[in-house]
Amino acid sequence: MTSINLAALQQEGYTEVATLPEVLADRPMHYCPGCHHGIAHRLVAEALEELGQVERTICVSSIGCSVFIYNYMHLDTVEAPHGRAAAVATGVKRARPDAFVFTYQGDGDLASIGLAESMHCANRGEKLSIVFINNTVYGMTGGQMAPTTLPGQKTTTSPGGRCASTEGLPLKMAEIMAGLGGVAYSARVATTSLKRIVEAKKAIKAAFQCQIDGRGFGFVELLSACPTNWRMTPLQANERVEKELIPYFPLGVFKDDANDPACSVSGGDS
Amino acid sequence: MHHVLINEERCKGCLLCTVACPKEVLEQSARFNQQGYKVVEVARQDDCTACAACARICPDFAIRVFRKKSAKPKGAKGEQA
Ligand SMILES: Cc1ncc(C[n+]2csc(CCOP(=O)(O)OP(=O)(O)O)c2C)c(N)n1
Ligand code: SF4
Ligand code: SF4
Ligand code: SF4
């Protein structure tokens, strides 16, 4: 350990910067080294605290590596069956319109088995938020091909690399969501560097704000590394996000009704 | 001088903090923690600007950054976006 300890630092005229949100549990997480799920958890926690939503938040978790998110955030959480988080969240939000409701879903969960639930939820303009972790594979089950797997990417179910002519091209969920009427905000971000993390936080807060203002559905896609199933070191995986994912999945805001009154959805949050 | 604390038992040795740090303050150590991960250490504390890039990228929340109150931030500002 470092020679100076915490107690000494607190007495000797230091201020802690970027303190950890209190809503995050102080316990080790099961994620692999260099997995971006942890970075995303922190950003969600910071956004909830900064927007003052913690007390009224209900999290809807999904099936995937983030299945234990309820162990890592002190939030009331409903565990949805695989792919059904957006449908469960619809029920939660309609039953409890006073609550702040968000789902946290992987790409297998949201874009494969749960594509219908996710898109209809967005299209209905449910006043909830989705945090979408796109790591281009089914992480939890050992790295099978997802609808987001890049062309040529080798997975356990595409050992020769994903072939566009037989498996199609990867779904660009942030753009697809942006095309739906009920969507107030849709963006894609990454968490590979401080600069990207700052942008990612802004996007998460903007998506959450849509729900707080009752403007409609907010969606944020986070390009994330899965070093284990990419068979890479954490640093190689972090770099792969920059070099391979971002060129196919461009970062940016694809819809923001706060800047476009024409597409605003009427109706209050409660 | 600012201070960076590494919680070695939480560190998984991913090294994301070492590349996020603009000042190359952090390095892999020769030590393994009880989980068997080779942890990072603070190699050049003097160069630290307390920008907190390391803390914010650490997927396991193993880093805490303390800014010396009297010290002027040199270079990078504390990100509070
Ligand atoms: C109905 C059903 N079908 C299949 C599974 C197996 N399964 C568990 S997680 C998962 C995919 C997870 O991938 P993703 O959503 O991308 O999350 P990640 O682990 O990558 O974060 C699958 C297919 C299941 N649990 N339930
Ligand atoms: S398998 Fe991939 S997504 Fe799952 S915890 Fe490991 S690195 Fe993260
Ligand atoms: S980012 Fe965190 S877990 Fe990874 S090496 Fe640095 S301190 Fe350890
Ligand atoms: S606070 Fe900034 S300068 Fe200091 S070790 Fe962390 S990343 Fe490097």
Ligand SMILES: [Mg+2]
């Ligand atoms: Mg996935």
